[in-house]
Amino acid sequence: MEKTLDLKYTYTEKKDTRSGFGDGLLEAGRNNPNVVGLCADLIGSLKMGAFQKEFPERFFQVGIAEANMIGLAAGMTIGGKIPFTGTFANFSTGRVYDQIRQSVAYSDKNVKICASHAGLTLGEDGATHQILEDLGMMRMLPHMTVINPCDYNQTKAATLALVDHVGPAYLRFGRPSWPIFTPADQKFEIGKAWKMIDGKDVTIFATGHLVWEAVVAEAMLREEGISAEVINIHTIKPLDTEAILDSVAKTGCAVSAEEHQLNGGLGDSIAQTLIRNHPAPLEYVGVNDSFGESGTPTQLLEKYGLNAENIVKKAKIALRRKSG
Amino acid sequence: MTEIELKLKSLEYRKKILRYIKMASAGHTGGSLSCTDILNVLYNRIMNVNPQNFKNNERDRYIQSKGHSVEALYVVLADQGFFPEAELETLCKYKSHFIGHPTRKVPGVEQNTGALGHGLALSVGTALAAKLDNLHFKVFTLLGDGELAEGSNWEALLAASHYKLDNLVVILDYNKLQITGPNAEVMNLEPVIPKFESFGCSVRQVDGNDLKELENNLLDVPFEKGKPNVIIAQTVKGKGVSYMENTLKWHHGVPNDQDYKLAIEELNNQISQLQKPQLHEK
Ligand SMILES: Cc1ncc(C[n+]2csc(CCOP(=O)(O)OP(=O)(O)O)c2C)c(N)n1
Ligand SMILES: [Mg+2]
Numbered sequence: 001m002e003k004t005l006d007l008k009y010t011y012t013e014k015k016d017t018r019s020g021f022g023d024g025l026l027e028a029g030r031n032n033p034n035v036v037g038l039c040a041d042l043i044g045s046l047k048m049g050a051f052q053k054e055f056p057e058r059f060f061q062v063g064i065a066e067a068n069m070i071g072l073a074a075g076m077t078i079g080g081k082i083p084f085t086g087t088f089a090n091f092s093t094g095r096v097y098d099q100i101r102q103s104v105a106y107s108d109k110n111v112k113i114c115a116s117h118a119g120l121t122l123g124e125d126g127a128t129h130q131i132l133e134d135l136g137m138m139r140m141l142p143h144m145t146v147i148n149p150c151d152y153n154q155t156k157a158a159t160l161a162l163v164d165h166v167g168p169a170y171l172r173f174g175r176p177s178w179p180i181f182t183p184a185d186q187k188f189e190i191g192k193a194w195k196m197i198d199g200k201d202v203t204i205f206a207t208g209h210l211v212w213e214a215v216v217a218e219a220m221l222r223e224e225g226i227s228a229e230v231i232n233i234h235t236i237k238p239l240d241t242e243a244i245l246d247s248v249a250k251t252g253c254a255v256s257a258e259e260h261q262l263n264g265g266l267g268d269s270i271a272q273t274l275i276r277n278h279p280a281p282l283e284y285v286g287v288n289d290s291f292g293e294s295g296t297p298t299q300l301l302e303k304y305g306l307n308a309e310n311i312v313k314k315a316k317i318a319l320r321r322k323s324g
Numbered sequence: 325m326t327e328i329e330l331k332l333k334s335l336e337y338r339k340k341i342l343r344y345i346k347m348a349s350a351g352h353t354g355g356s357l358s359c360t361d362i363l364n365v366l367y368n369r370i371m372n373v374n375p376q377n378f379k380n381n382e383r384d385r386y387i388q389s390k391g392h393s394v395e396a397l398y399v400v401l402a403d404q405g406f407f408p409e410a411e412l413e414t415l416c417k418y419k420s421h422f423i424g425h426p427t428r429k430v431p432g433v434e435q436n437t438g439a440l441g442h443g444l445a446l447s448v449g450t451a452l453a454a455k456l457d458n459l460h461f462k463v464f465t466l467l468g469d470g471e472l473a474e475g476s477n478w479e480a481l482l483a484a485s486h487y488k489l490d491n492l493v494v495i496l497d498y499n500k501l502q503i504t505g506p507n508a509e510v511m512n513l514e515p516v517i518p519k520f521e522s523f524g525c526s527v528r529q530v531d532g533n534d535l536k537e538l539e540n541n542l543l544d545v546p547f548e549k550g551k552p553n554v555i556i557a558q559t560v561k562g563k564g565v566s567y568m569e570n571t572l573k574w575h576h577g578v579p580n581d582q583d584y585k586l587a588i589e590e591l592n593n594q595i596s597q598l599q600k601p602q603l604h605e606k
Contacts, residue, residue, distance in 0.1 A: 039504075041470060041473075041502050041503050041504050041510055041511075042503060042504070043504050044503070044504065045503075061504065061509075061510055061511065062473075062511065063470065063473035063502075063507075063510050063511025064440055064441070064470050064471055064473045064474055064502065064511075065473040065474055065475060065511065066474075067475060068473075068475065090439065091439065095439065123350075124348065124349075124350035124416040124424045125350075125424045125425060125438070126416075126423035126424045126425050126427070126438070127423065127425075127427070127436075128391065128425045128436065128437070128438030128439055129425070129438065129439075293418075293419075293423055294416045294417065294418065294420060294422075294423045294424050295417070295418030295419070296418065299418040300418070303418075
């Protein structure tokens with residue numbers, strides 16, 4: 001169906017966002033001798049192999065011991081290093097929350113927590129591994145920067161941007177092969193939302209893999225005469241409230257879209273901003289208080305309504321609420 | 325069941341593990357094959373647990389901490405009659421409750437696992453509950469060697485020996501490999517026996533792919549009154565299929581048609597080898 005749509009962004013290649021992290025880390029290592037990598041027995045899954053190979057002395061395998069990894073990383077900052085930790089998103093957050101809270105966030109340590117296989121799209125492994133609460137947990141922590149890029153190029157750019165950013169950060173990416181629709185030479189500005197498509201009737205705020213679904217949804221809405229604005233919220237925290245309010249002041253209603261629980265994620269952040277400054281109808285696309293399950297990424301995104309079709313549906317509801 | 329029949333069961337289990345991994349196009353192959361014999365002995369010789377008594381609080385408990393080896397568990401549970409084996413054709417598929425890590429939606433599974441480093445604490449808690457009610461069931465848990473790097477295991481062991489839980493049986497599937505490489509390269513675990521001993525456990529070392537040795541030692545529980553039991557089961561990751569044995573890539577490899585054919589042939593050969601001497605004995 002995508003093919004017949006007149007998309008404002010297109011792609012010629014698909015790649016996993018985790019590879020954007022792996023390639024970004026390698027480049028970061030070349031640019032800055034203080035960058036070190038730590039991994040908890042998932043070098044292949046995190047695509048950290050190239051960094052390990054080129055900088056064996058700056059790479060630390062810690063074994064299946066995620067809490068220890070966060071502690072070691074925080075300690076390395078005391079020694080002046082810029083540690084990037086790598087494991088799955090579930091083990092990067094919930095597993096080690098207290099280590100992050102005390103030793104990284106509260107202590108304001110320059111640790112980059114890099115988390116792969118986030119959300120439903122990891123597929124077969126099922127609910128244990130499909131974390132849908134990580135953005136919420138991380139954005140609740142004072143001092144923490146939370147980034148959820150949308151494709152390979154943006155993930156690579158975000159990884160590089162984190163080297164120069166001083167302070168605790170959470171970088172979330174995923175496993176499936178995904179359209180590469182943003183430019184390779186983009187400048188990644190932490191905390192600055194990116195208006196990808198101009199529109200006037202409804203705003204779609206999307207993050208991570210769902211930015212692509214938002215791009216598709218915009219074309220579908222346009223076919224029905226609805227003009228949607230698409231804003232890529234790659235940084236969940238600090239949230240670009242100015243961009244959000246500017247857009248909704250114009251469109252008057254919005255949809256949020258994320259591969260995450262409705263509780264605590266992007267939608268909640270936007271709701272908080274709107275309710276305090278400019279109350280307007282907001283519809284949510286996300287997982288509604290449920291754990292995941294096995295399946296292919298497409299099947300799971302469809303079942304939980306995390307796709308373009310559902311964004312379109314929610315946009316129409318938002319529009320009706322605005323006019324009604 | 326004769327010893328030969330029990331050995332045949334292990335081989336049949338291995339074939340089924342590969343069959344369902346192939347159908348699912350996903351799975352943790354090496355670790356499931358390494359612990360097949362352990363599960364075989366536990367469910368067919370040692371534990372008092374079956375579909376009829378599964379609601380009975382006196383049943384023995386099995387908690388698989390290395391949850392990723394789910395295929396071995398599901399295959400053995402199907403064989404025990406917890407559910408029809410054909411249901412495993414949906415393993416890891418959309419809308420199936422046979423999710424890629426153990427889930428209580430599947431009859432016979434005590435606990436959802438999959439994040440490593442949880443099973444031992446759960447087992448210690450279960451063993452404590454048994455002591456509290458003066459019940460005589462035992463709690464068995466299976467750990468991976470890579471998994472032992474999780475500090476939670478060692479916290480749980482402190483409690484297990486503090487509370488003198490001789491009704492707890494910790495089995496280490498000691499295949500020496502994890503995802504990225506050998507334990508020795510990823511995070512050294514040795515010397516492992518003195519570690520467990522210094523935590524107050526009674527430790528035995530066995531060939532974890534030898535059914536008789538496993539059975540004899542498991543029948544000996546408790547090894548010492550008032551001490552948690554630890555069995556270091558020396559196993560081979562990928563056991564039973566020569567090209568998978570001790571090979572990193574088969575941690576979660578899915579056999580292609582050619583691989584699969586070869587593996588089944590090898591296992592069938594082992595089956596016919598076993599069946600031959602049996603005829604002479606009679
Ligand atoms: C807390 C946690 N961290 C990481 C993983 C990912 N993971 C799954 S299996 C595995 C390797 C396990 O190695 P080992 O314990 O030796 O198991 P076995 O060799 O028996 O398969 C890893 C790292 C996980 N499931 N849980
Ligand atoms: Mg192992």
